[in-house]
Amino acid sequence: MKRVWLKSAGWxxxxxxxxxxxxxxxxxxxPTSDGHTPAKRLWSLRHSQSLELVELAExxxxxxxxxxxxxxxxxxxxxxxxxxxxxxxxxxxESAALRSLIGHIVAGTAEPPEHEQFLLLVxxxxxxxx
Amino acid sequence: MTRRNAPKPSPRAPAARTPSxxxxxxxxxAFLASVVADGIQIQPRFRPEPMLALxxxxxxxxxxxxxxxxxxxxxxxxx
Numbered sequence: 001m002k003r004v005w006l007k008s009a010g011w012x013x014x015x016x017x018x019x020x021x022x023x024x025x026x027x028x029x030x031p032t033s034d035g036h037t038p039a040k041r042l043w044s045l046r047h048s049q050s051l052e053l054v055e056l057a058e059x060x061x062x063x064x065x066x067x068x069x070x071x072x073x074x075x076x077x078x079x080x081x082x083x084x085x086x087x088x089x090x091x092x093x094e095s096a097a098l099r100s101l102i103g104h105i106v107a108g109t110a111e112p113p114e115h116e117q118f119l120l121l122v123x124x125x126x127x128x129x130x
Numbered sequence: 131m132t133r134r135n136a137p138k139p140s141p142r143a144p145a146a147r148t149p150s151x152x153x154x155x156x157x158x159x160a161f162l163a164s165v166v167a168d169g170i171q172i173q174p175r176f177r178p179e180p181m182l183a184l185x186x187x188x189x190x191x192x193x194x195x196x197x198x199x200x201x202x203x204x205x206x207x208x209x
Contacts, residue, residue: 008162009165013154017165020166024173065186067180067182072173074176074177075172075173096198108187
């Protein structure tokens with residue numbers, strides 16, 4: 001189930017998302033000295049590629065982990081992943097479950113059972129050819 | 131000559147509130163608006179600090195089963 005999930009999400013868009021989320025919470029927006037360059041490089045390399053759903057989650061999680069921005073890295077990359085999967089035509093229940101699972105995985109709070117559930121759901125979707 | 135009692139700039143950046151000068155394509159603008167809307171909605175579940183970089187463990191407050199329950203309610207056929 002490969003797709004170009006993040007075609008409209010270049011690094012400038014990611015930066016603007018973080019800027020607006022920080023502005024909303026009156027938090028400082030800006031790049032970090034150590035994480036910004038590697039995250040930007042990774043994102044720029046991968047975002048326009050066709051990715052599996054698991055790879056999308058991994059990319060957003062890795063960029064979250066690199067912490068390219070001073071604040072709200074988690075919020076930024078979780079919201080991006082949640083939005084990217086809306087291109088799948090799923091039932092509201094499946095959509096909510098997938099949104100929740102991918103959110104926890106990107107946020108770094110998913111436990112092994114949640115990872116298993118995510119993989120199971122991805123497999124089911126791939127079998128249905130969505 | 132500078133004023134002695136001039137207010138110090140806030141450590142929280144008011145500059146972030148200024149509108150972006152970057153021009154995005156319609157597709158990028160639509161994606162950006164959707165992500166920001168969702169991001170603001172889920173913002174209370176996050177802490178602002180980049181915790182994952184330091185601890186390897188992120189933070190996102192759980193909403194429990196309410197998200198799934200709301201979706202099930204939506205998917206229930208009308209009677």
